[in-house]
Amino acid sequence: MLHIPDKKNLYKDVEIETFSPSKILHLPLSAFGGELEVIVQKGDRVLKHQKLAQKEGIFGGNIHAPVSGYIGELIIINGEPFLELFNDFLDEEVDAKNSLPTQISDFIQLLQDNGIEGSGGARFPTAAKYNVNEGQIDTLIINGAECEPYLSADYALMKSYANEISQTLHFIQHLYKIQTIILGIERMHKSLKPLLEKAFKHFNVEGKIKLLPDFYPQGGELQLIKSTTGKELKKGTIPSKEGILVSNVATVIAMYNAVFKGIPYVRRIVTLYDEHTNSGKNYWIPLGTTIAEISASFFPETSLPFSMIIGGPMMGKLVKDEKTSVHKGSGGLIRLKKKTNKTESCIGCGYCVEVCPQNLLPMEFSRNVERRDANSLKRFHLNDCIECGACAYICPSNIPLVQDIKTGKTMLV
Ligand code: SF4
Ligand code: SF4
Structure with a gap:
């Protein structure tokens, strides 16, 4: 188990603010059960809370409009499908049931x-x-x-x-x-x-x-x-x-x-935190709000190198394109100072084993990914890894253990 020094006490009690809906939203069309079927056409006027995309069955998922406005294009950002919605700022909504x-x-x-x-x-x-x-x-x-x-x-x-x-x-x-x-x-x-x-x-x-x-x-x-x-x-x-x-x-x-x-899932609470200024706050943010919009309004301009992470710093995902947006699983958007530490060889210290909540041997994953040895990855129970990132955080050799684990999982498919 790992104790990580934290800053959330500085801002956790600050009142939640509401992020103003932006002019254009990029609604994510990927869900757990696969890509959603869009049921509106380009140019359609839609009301706030209207269903825009769906997938049948309990493993499906529906997407609704967080604002009223007009449907734009289907776009692909970083390999993922999104639907454009242009806000008309009239805030006209479907009658709630x-x-x-x-x-x-x-x-x-x-x-x-x-x-x-x-x-x-x-x-x-x-x-x-x-x-x-x-x-x-x-x-x-x-x-x-x-x-x-x-x-x-x-x-x-x-x-x-x-x-x-x-x-x-x-x-x-x-x-x-x-x-x-x-x-x-x-x-x-x-x-x-x-x-x-x-x-x-x-x-x-x-x-x-x-x-x-x-x-x-x-x-x-x-x-x-x-x-x-x-x-x-x-x-x-x-x-x-x-x-x-x-x-x-x-x-x-x-x-x-x-x-x-009777309100569908159209907004969520998100923690925004900036390591450069050591400041953070919680916001209600409409789903589909782009990272670029949030950055422009919350994160002050900087010439210092940074990494933008959606989710938390341990399990979140690096934002590769700021046109992507807030989805139903985004609890945070974190701007961290870029780390430039060099990766060294494993020194066999065992710290990664000590902190692993799944009792795994993380160093074996890196070793066997490098050897492309899928059988050994299975033998060391790679699929039991929950990608919590504790091993990578503690590793004194800066081995990108989670990155290796993700690569290893693709070798087991
Ligand atoms: S990322 Fe996986 S291997 Fe590493 S500590 Fe977490 S569960 Fe264990
Ligand atoms: S923490 Fe890093 S250096 Fe130590 S055993 Fe694990 S992989 Fe090797």
């Missing part, structure tokens, strides 16, 4: 219709996750342990929306007859505990707030299940088969909007 589901099947349909996806990064379709029977789940775990350095979006949600989170959890608990709900937060955020406990009590949520150690990583499903319930599930186990569901705090807020307000 929000009848509270009374059956699990209606709830699943509502999640699917409103394009709800896991917001912690993996973007697993929430309809697929919650497609379980009444009484099948005894424990629902809510992941409020935002252990990625610099990110404080989930903290800000729990602080500002404790009631909305609790109301949604009460609804889910009753619908599925779940015995207990455990909301896990890091010990460094313990000031939130009384606030969340009060909201749980107010909405009659049966469960508790559990303080977790301030280590990185915490968010892997099996790891979170162990730290909140003590149960150790074998790698590869589907938690719902063991009576457990895990959801992220931001996903619960997306569910709240769909269930209680």
Whole structure:
């Protein structure tokens, strides 16, 4: 386990701001279940919250308009498809439909219709996750342990929306007859505990707030299940088969909007952080807002070299083209000073093994990727790696372990 020095305490309590919708949005058309089918034409006028693209089935995903305006071109940025939407700033929206589901099947349909996806990064379709029977789940775990350095979006949600989170959890608990709900937060955020406990009590949520150690990583499903319930599930186990569901705090807020307000998933909270100025803030940002728009408004111009990361610094992705945009799994946009440390040979220190939450041997991945030895990669259980980045962070030789791991996984396909 790894303790990473962090700066989020500097800005996590600053009030959440709303990022003004920009003139043009690039709506991502890739989803967990594959590319979405666009159901509007170039030039169409669309209303805010109107469905623009879809994919059938619980593993599908729908995309809705975050603003009213006109449909532009289908474009490819960095190999990924996007749909242009030109904002007309009239903010005219579709009438909201929000009848509270009374059956699990209606709830699943509502999640699917409103394009709800896991917001912690993996973007697993929430309809697929919650497609379980009444009484099948005894424990629902809510992941409020935002252990990625610099990110404080989930903290800000729990602080500002404790009631909305609790109301949604009460609804889910009753619908599925779940015995207990455990909301896990890091010990460094313990000031939130009384606030969340009060909201749980107010909405009659049966469960508790559990303080977790301030280590990185915490968010892997099996790891979170162990730290909140003590149960150790074998790698590869589907938690719902063991009576457990895990959801992220931001996903619960997306569910709240769909269930209680009839609003589809069209915006999310994102932490913006700049290492040059050591400043950060949380914003509600419409999906499809380009990185270029956010950069121009939040990050001051600099001549210093930097890397822009979407997500957190440990598990996030390098932004290669600023025309890409915020999607449902983007919890952060982080501008970091560019590191120029040289890569050295492995010195066999074993630090990467010590920090690996999956008990793997990360140095073997680099070694066997270099040798193009897919059999050894399998033998060392490469596919069990959750790409948390802890090994690469700790490595004194600056070996790009996660990059090698990603390359290795392509060799196993
Ligand atoms: S091998 Fe994978 S799971 Fe283990 S520390 Fe490295 S990135 Fe994380
Ligand atoms: S931390 Fe780096 S140098 Fe140390 S054993 Fe792992 S790969 Fe080798």
